[in-house]
Amino acid sequence: MSIKKKVLVVDDEPEIVILVKSRLEANGFEAIGADNGKEAIEKALTENPDIILLDLLMPVMDGYEAMNHLKKHEETKDIPIILFTAAPPEKVIKKGDDTMNAIDFVMKPFDDGALSTLLKRVKQITNCD
Numbered sequence: 001m002s003i004k005k006k007v008l009v010v011d012d013e014p015e016i017v018i019l020v021k022s023r024l025e026a027n028g029f030e031a032i033g034a035d036n037g038k039e040a041i042e043k044a045l046t047e048n049p050d051i052i053l054l055d056l057l058m059p060v061m062d063g064y065e066a067m068n069h070l071k072k073h074e075e076t077k078d079i080p081i082i083l084f085t086a087a088p089p090e091k092v093i094k095k096g097d098d099t100m101n102a103i104d105f106v107m108k109p110f111d112d113g114a115l116s117t118l119l120k121r122v123k124q125i126t127n128c129d
Helices: 014-026 037-047 063-072 089-094 112-125
Strands: 006-010 030-034 051-054 081-085 104-107
Touching (some): 006 014, 014 030, 037 051, 037 063, 051 112, 063 081, 081 112
Parallel strands (some): 006 030, 006 051, 051 081, 081 104
């Protein structure tokens, strides 16, 4: 029996978290959710996910700040992060120093193609077939 890879899905839109979590779970992953950057840091420290899917634009603490915190913590600095956001690409590129720690970037809104691409990347990164 193999151990399921754990994915932390962080977005302030509950329907996005539910959608992405359900797709991940249907494909054999354990998925947990957080609705802002502060909660993402707390869950990353307690849940030890294999990968984090992180929205950039959120209340309480945005994804830029959360990613900077995650990359500075010894316990979370090596967790791969995929950004997913509705922010225009030029805004993300402009904040390049804050996004350089991410390994990939997926645009919202999600259609089936974008969700499939995201799922494939998660599988590649976590070495799941």
